[in-house]
Amino acid sequence: MTQVVTRDRRLAHAVSEVFAPAVVVVVLPLAVAWSATGFDPWWTLVWGLEVALFSSVIPMAFIIRGARQGRWDTHHVRDREHRFLPLMVGLVSTLVGLAVLVLGGAPREVLALSLSMLGTLVVCIAITRRWKVSLHAAVAGGAVAMITLLYGWWSLLLLVPLVAVCWARVVLGEHTVAQVVVGSLLGPVFGGAVFLLVR
Helix, strand or coil: CHHHHHHHHHHHHHHHHHCCHHHHHHHHHHHHHHHHCCCCHHHHHHHHHHHHHHHHHHHHHHHHHHHHCCCCCCCCCCCHHHCHHHHHHHHHHHHHHHHHHHHHCCCHHHHHHHHHHHHHHHHHHHHHCCCCCCHHHHHHHHHHHHHHHHHCHHHHHHHHHHHHHHHHHHHCCCCCHHHHHHHHHHHHHHHHHHHHHHC
């Protein structure tokens, strides 16, 4: 029994890392930019990496530095009370990135993605003040919604890794079932709605 629990925890840890918000927010903008640019490799990289830089790389660098300085426990910032500052840094960085997209004349779908992530982040920040909603689930859920809107219903196969992420966060004791369910709905409901309105 102990071996099964240990194996499950190892698998859950791997799933949590592979589908961490910072990872998804590097891959998702490239997928959106690929569609938005008419499958142009150069502009896919330009716009996709711009969104990834401001919405993932810069905030994650801040979080990792804070973890190394002992300001929070790990790069996942497990304690809800410590999440406000990292989330606000992510919000400000995403806003700067959005301004660069507007000034640079980015494709509408890329702007829609940035705005949808911004909107979801604002909602998550508000909820996190009192309750530890799952950011892993929120980002993964939003990614499934946006990829499905762009590439069609076959993309719903991505529900499999979304469910795996939710399972992993619960197995690791990072969230309750309610927290991952709410998180997995936040991305599609808020992020998906903004994406549909703007694109």
